[in-house]
Amino acid sequence: MAAAPFLLSHEPIAPAVPTFAPEEGAEVQFLGTVRGSESGRPITGIDYTAYTSMAEQVLAQLCARGTHEHGPHRVFIQHRLGFVANEEPSIIIRVQTKHSAEAFDLCRWYLREVKTTVPIWKRAVFA
Secondary structure (H helix, E strand, O other): OOOOOOEEEEOOOOOOOOOOOOOOEEEEEEEEEEOOOOOEEEEEEEEEEEHHHHHHHHHHHHHHHHHHHHHEEEEEEEEEEEEEEOOOOEEEEEEEEHHHHHHHHHHHHHHHHHHHHHHHEEEEEEO
Protein backbone atom coordinates (compact mmCIF):
# COMPACT_ATOMS: atom_id res chain seq x y z
CA MET A 1 0.00 0.00 0.00
CA ALA A 2 1.03 3.58 -0.47
CA ALA A 3 2.75 5.44 2.36
CA ALA A 4 0.04 8.14 2.53
CA PRO A 5 -3.44 6.94 3.50
CA PHE A 6 -5.17 8.99 0.78
CA LEU A 7 -4.64 10.75 -2.52
CA LEU A 8 -6.72 13.28 -4.46
CA SER A 9 -5.39 13.26 -7.99
CA HIS A 10 -6.09 13.95 -11.64
CA GLU A 11 -4.00 10.86 -12.43
CA PRO A 12 -5.64 7.54 -13.33
CA ILE A 13 -5.98 4.91 -10.64
CA ALA A 14 -3.23 2.35 -11.14
CA PRO A 15 -3.54 -1.28 -10.09
CA ALA A 16 -1.30 -2.33 -7.23
CA VAL A 17 -0.12 -5.69 -6.00
CA PRO A 18 -0.93 -6.04 -2.30
CA THR A 19 1.85 -6.35 0.23
CA PHE A 20 0.96 -7.59 3.68
CA ALA A 21 2.34 -6.93 7.13
CA PRO A 22 2.98 -10.11 9.17
CA GLU A 23 -0.29 -9.73 11.15
CA GLU A 24 -2.46 -9.07 8.08
CA GLY A 25 -4.34 -11.78 6.26
CA ALA A 26 -6.95 -9.95 4.20
CA GLU A 27 -7.26 -7.12 1.72
CA VAL A 28 -10.53 -5.81 0.35
CA GLN A 29 -10.49 -3.41 -2.54
CA PHE A 30 -13.41 -1.33 -3.78
CA LEU A 31 -13.09 0.17 -7.24
CA GLY A 32 -15.85 2.56 -8.31
CA THR A 33 -16.13 3.33 -12.02
CA VAL A 34 -18.12 5.93 -13.94
CA ARG A 35 -21.30 4.49 -15.45
CA GLY A 36 -22.51 5.47 -18.93
CA SER A 37 -25.67 7.20 -17.75
CA GLU A 38 -26.94 9.53 -15.07
CA SER A 39 -30.65 9.79 -14.27
CA GLY A 40 -31.40 7.70 -17.37
CA ARG A 41 -29.48 10.02 -19.73
CA PRO A 42 -26.24 9.03 -21.49
CA ILE A 43 -23.08 10.75 -20.28
CA THR A 44 -19.50 10.87 -21.53
CA GLY A 45 -18.14 11.03 -17.99
CA ILE A 46 -18.14 12.93 -14.72
CA ASP A 47 -16.25 16.06 -13.78
CA TYR A 48 -15.13 15.88 -10.12
CA THR A 49 -14.20 18.99 -8.16
CA ALA A 50 -13.16 19.38 -4.55
CA TYR A 51 -12.38 21.92 -1.92
CA THR A 52 -8.95 20.31 -1.89
CA SER A 53 -7.45 21.58 1.36
CA MET A 54 -10.62 20.77 3.29
CA ALA A 55 -11.05 17.41 1.52
CA GLU A 56 -7.50 16.41 2.49
CA GLN A 57 -8.12 17.47 6.08
CA VAL A 58 -11.37 15.49 6.23
CA LEU A 59 -9.69 12.43 4.69
CA ALA A 60 -6.85 12.60 7.23
CA GLN A 61 -9.39 12.83 10.07
CA LEU A 62 -11.40 9.99 8.56
CA CYS A 63 -8.38 7.69 8.38
CA ALA A 64 -7.41 8.52 11.98
CA ARG A 65 -11.01 8.01 13.13
CA GLY A 66 -11.17 4.66 11.34
CA THR A 67 -8.19 3.36 13.28
CA HIS A 68 -9.43 4.83 16.57
CA GLU A 69 -12.97 3.42 16.22
CA HIS A 70 -12.24 0.13 14.43
CA GLY A 71 -8.80 -0.92 15.62
CA PRO A 72 -5.58 -1.56 13.74
CA HIS A 73 -5.74 -1.79 9.97
CA ARG A 74 -4.28 -0.11 6.91
CA VAL A 75 -6.27 1.92 4.42
CA PHE A 76 -5.58 3.72 1.17
CA ILE A 77 -8.16 5.93 -0.56
CA GLN A 78 -7.64 7.57 -3.95
CA HIS A 79 -10.32 9.78 -5.49
CA ARG A 80 -9.94 11.23 -8.95
CA LEU A 81 -10.47 14.91 -9.67
CA GLY A 82 -11.23 16.50 -13.01
CA PHE A 83 -12.93 14.72 -15.89
CA VAL A 84 -13.24 10.94 -15.59
CA ALA A 85 -14.62 9.19 -18.67
CA ASN A 86 -17.14 6.34 -18.70
CA GLU A 87 -15.79 2.99 -17.56
CA GLU A 88 -12.77 4.60 -15.86
CA PRO A 89 -12.30 4.26 -12.09
CA SER A 90 -13.02 7.37 -10.05
CA ILE A 91 -12.30 5.94 -6.59
CA ILE A 92 -10.38 3.11 -5.02
CA ILE A 93 -10.45 2.08 -1.38
CA ARG A 94 -8.07 -0.61 -0.16
CA VAL A 95 -8.30 -1.97 3.38
CA GLN A 96 -5.95 -4.50 4.96
CA THR A 97 -6.74 -6.26 8.23
CA LYS A 98 -6.22 -9.53 10.05
CA HIS A 99 -9.52 -11.05 8.93
CA SER A 100 -11.69 -10.83 5.83
CA ALA A 101 -15.00 -9.93 7.53
CA GLU A 102 -13.55 -6.83 9.18
CA ALA A 103 -11.86 -5.81 5.91
CA PHE A 104 -15.22 -5.94 4.07
CA ASP A 105 -16.98 -4.02 6.85
CA LEU A 106 -14.28 -1.34 7.00
CA CYS A 107 -14.20 -0.88 3.23
CA ARG A 108 -17.97 -0.29 3.22
CA TRP A 109 -17.63 2.10 6.19
CA TYR A 110 -14.90 4.13 4.45
CA LEU A 111 -16.93 4.36 1.22
CA ARG A 112 -20.00 5.62 3.07
CA GLU A 113 -17.93 8.18 4.99
CA VAL A 114 -16.14 9.45 1.87
CA LYS A 115 -19.45 9.89 0.06
CA THR A 116 -21.13 11.71 2.96
CA THR A 117 -18.34 13.78 4.55
CA VAL A 118 -15.59 14.63 2.05
CA PRO A 119 -16.19 17.84 0.05
CA ILE A 120 -15.95 16.32 -3.43
CA TRP A 121 -18.64 17.13 -5.95
CA LYS A 122 -19.55 15.53 -9.23
CA ARG A 123 -21.13 17.00 -12.37
CA ALA A 124 -22.26 14.65 -15.09
CA VAL A 125 -21.13 15.59 -18.59
CA PHE A 126 -24.08 14.66 -20.77
CA ALA A 127 -23.52 13.21 -24.25
